[in-house]
Amino acid sequence: MDESELFAKRASSFGANAAAYAQHRPGYPAEAIEWVIGDRMRVLDLAAGTGRLTEGLLAFGLEVTAVEPDEAMRAELTRRIPDVPALDGSAEDIPLPDASVEAVLVGHAFHWFNTDKALTEITRVLRPGGVFGALWNHDDLTVDWVAGLAELTATSLGEVQRVKVDVPSHDLLEPHELKTFPHRQRRTVESLLATLGTHSQISVADATERAQVFDRVRTYLWSRPETSAGEFDRPLITSVVRAIRR
Numbered sequence: 001m002d003e004s005e006l007f008a009k010r011a012s013s014f015g016a017n018a019a020a021y022a023q024h025r026p027g028y029p030a031e032a033i034e035w036v037i038g039d040r041m042r043v044l045d046l047a048a049g050t051g052r053l054t055e056g057l058l059a060f061g062l063e064v065t066a067v068e069p070d071e072a073m074r075a076e077l078t079r080r081i082p083d084v085p086a087l088d089g090s091a092e093d094i095p096l097p098d099a100s101v102e103a104v105l106v107g108h109a110f111h112w113f114n115t116d117k118a119l120t121e122i123t124r125v126l127r128p129g130g131v132f133g134a135l136w137n138h139d140d141l142t143v144d145w146v147a148g149l150a151e152l153t154a155t156s157l158g159e160v161q162r163v164k165v166d167v168p169s170h171d172l173l174e175p176h177e178l179k180t181f182p183h184r185q186r187r188t189v190e191s192l193l194a195t196l197g198t199h200s201q202i203s204v205a206d207a208t209e210r211a212q213v214f215d216r217v218r219t220y221l222w223s224r225p226e227t228s229a230g231e232f233d234r235p236l237i238t239s240v241v242r243a244i245r246r
C-alpha cells in the first residue's frame with residue numbers, strides 16, 4: 001500500500017469503531033469553543049464524526065448543522081443527537097449554500113482534509129465576518145507519565161496525537177490566531193486503552209501490532225502511581241486556530 005492509499009485508509013477508518021469513538025474520545029473545553037464562536041449562532045460542525053464537538057456547541061445553545069462523510073459515524077451522531085441535521089458531505093464538497101453559516105468548526109480532523117479545496121469550500125459557506133476554527137486535542141507531554149505513554153503508543157503507522165496544528169493562509173481569511181487551552185479526560189487503565197484504540201495509528205495497524213501496543217501500554221499504566229489506583233485525569237491540551245472570513 002503506498003502512502004496516499006494508507007492516508008485514505010486511515011482517514012476513512014473511524015466508522016468501523018463509531019460506538020467506541022463516541023464513548024471514548026474526549027470532548028472540547030467550553031473556553032476553546034467560546035473563543036472561536038464569540039456571539040455567532042449558525043454553526044457548521046465539519047467532519048463532525050459521532051458529534052463530540054457538536055455536543056459542546058449545543059451546550060452554548062447554537063444552531064448546529066453537522067457534515068460528515070462516513071455513514072457509520074453519521075449514524076452514531078444521529079442516534080446520540082437526533083435533533084441535529086447530519087448531512088453527508090466532505091470538507092472538499094460541503095452540502096451548504098454560499099454564505100449560509102456564521103462559523104465553521106472542525107474538531108480534530110483538519111489534518112485529514114485536502115486543505116486547499118477545504119479552505120475554498122469553508123470560505124464559500126462562511127458569511128463575511130464569520131469565523132473558521134480548527135481544534136485539536138493532544139496529550140500534554142509536559143506531564144512525565146504522559147510523555148512515557150506517548151513513546152509506547154507509536155506504531156509503524158505513526159505516533160498517536162502527533163498531528164500537525166497547521167492551517168495554511170487563505171486570501172479570504174484574516175491572519176490566523178492560535179491559542180491553547182488546558183483540558184482533561186477522566187479515564188481508567190481500560191478506558192484509556194479504549195481511547196487509544198480509536199486512533200487510526202492503532203486501529204489500522206495489524207492485529208498483532210495492536211495487541212503488542214495494548215500489552216505494553218497496559219503494563220506501563222499499571223506500573224505508574226498516577227494511573228494504577230482507579231480513575232485518573234488524562235492531561236490534554238486543546239490547540240485552536242481561529243481566522244475571520246474577510
Ligand SMILES: C[S@@+](CC[C@H](N)C(=O)[O-])C[C@H]1O[C@@H](n2cnc3c(N)ncnc32)[C@H](O)[C@@H]1O
Nearest residue numbers: 011014047048049052053070090091107109112
Ligand atoms: C478524528 S475524527 C473527529 C470527529 C469529530 N470532529 C470529533 O471531534 O470527535 C475525524 C473525522 O473526520 C472525518 N473525515 C475524514 N476525512 C474527511 C474529509 N475529507 N472531509 C470531512 N470529514 C472527513 C472522518 O470520517 C472522521 O469522522
